[in-house]
Amino acid sequence: MKSDAKAELVASLPSWNDGPRRAAIVDFIGAATDPQSLGYIRPEDRIACFDNDGTLWAEKPYPVQAYFTLDRAAERAAVDPDWASAPALKAAAEKDFAALLVHGVPGLKEVLGAVVDGIPVDDFIADARLWLATARNPAIDMRFRDMIYRPMCELIAALEANGFKCFVISAGGVDFMRAFASDAYGLPLERIIGSEQEAHYTIVDGKPQVVKGNVVALVDDKQAKPPTIQRSIGRRPVFVAGNSDGDFEMAEWATSAAGPTLAIFIHHTDAVREFAYDREGIVGVFNRAQDAAPKRDWQIVDMATDWNQIF
């Protein structure tokens, strides 16, 4: 890579400190765009996939969509007495995360479905957008939607500027994601991909609408991410970014290709500026992927030392 191209790349990542992670990123992008390099990647193969929760924005104490869902659960329960007799729904309506989690994934799916059942997708996105305009994180006094990692936005912009197509591959619901992620990351709506609820086409008050149902059709996490990427993008990414074991398979699949690839994992090491967590808990567990990273040449980004700005 020519030194002026390298300097330009470094300058486009001002929130990243000098060090091995920034160097790995700069070297990867520099080689990918240099036809003389062994690391060259044809433009049509420059596909980059980013996890969202914990990779592009904060996910603690709980992922943002959980707060939105429980807020709406409380509203629905207030006008629907049936909610009181369904344990998972009742826990959600009382905003009692611990009680809700007792019901496991089936309970979460039940709540996610019940909260949106019968809502046109357009209305759901408008509602989520409105909610995100003011909703705040209970642990750090900021709006959720301002808790977006600046270094990652710079990275997305640097990849896009170098002919990569960046996609968000989230375990969050695709419609919730689209309420903010396109604006937040500067990516077109069709590049925001996530978990899905069944939806159907119908005529509501004379207006054709796509309406959400109450069945979670896809939980886009862990081993579901590669098939979702294949179906949505039609090829294997050459760059992936994640932060937890939910991104293990995506990274494994991407980096098993014969050509040049790069996987990075964001390690939440900064209890002062954000949250510090990894192997413990139920949100953002970074255990298997953390152990695998050195052997597989996955880069672990240390938020405390690699980033001079977080938000």
Next chain:
Amino acid sequence: MKSDAKAELVASLPSWNDGPRRAAIVDFIGAATDPQSLGYIRPEDRIACFDNDGTLWAEKPYPVQAYFTLDRAAERAAVDPDWASAPALKAAAEKDFAALLVHGVPGLKEVLGAVVDGIPVDDFIADARLWLATARNPAIDMRFRDMIYRPMCELIAALEANGFKCFVISAGGVDFMRAFASDAYGLPLERIIGSEQEAHYTIVDGKPQVVKGNVVALVDDKQAKPPTIQRSIGRRPVFVAGNSDGDFEMAEWATSAAGPTLAIFIHHTDAVREFAYDREGIVGVFNRAQDAAPKRDWQIVDMATDWNQIF
């Protein structure tokens, strides 16, 4: 629209004859890109969705994927005695369309699933690509993949040149589509969308793969098209092109928006150069949509008179 812009648009559609359909297309694109026009459409909303079979390439006597599937069914049956005892599979293996159709949609799904079960998506696409390199239409002596409608390729290119993003929304399988459609229409792989089979992530001989299963998860036709578009693209298209009742809901949904929209339907009227069919049969039935078109201001393209070239 300025007259030179209009002349340029007309010049980009040389296979279209002068007439009301070309005029409707030229007026729509011209207005969409003119900020002074009432028909102006913001670049981020310029989403165009094209059906494939019968809209972008020929679909008679049967859709192309049917021939591919029956070829592969015959091969599988030759080495798997179980196929002989399953009536739908047996009919497919004998390439007996009439006998297969007796088993209806469940029979078709059974065959589609059985033919690909256990095949990595990468291998499936490579195999379909190889098959398409030589496979020929039994009624018109041409390769299937050369039976692509030139006027529609010109239209896609004209829309793309004017800031539209074109997507293919096919009832054909997404992986089969991706074996040719990206090259054929000049669109990136992620803009090729279609029916889906379940797939799962697994390690095959030490190599991470996405492998196709035997369950048809989505038949992307009729009332399924709007939810598929919403999920994949995140917004309503302003332009749609179809040719059959399978595209009715997509057109209804798109053209019900408040702003400027255009829907066109390709009417197969040319028995000399291609095939003539509409209200009868099982492939490409154009009945309900044909009746609705005049009332809804959908344009019906008469292949015989509107197109001076077909392939």
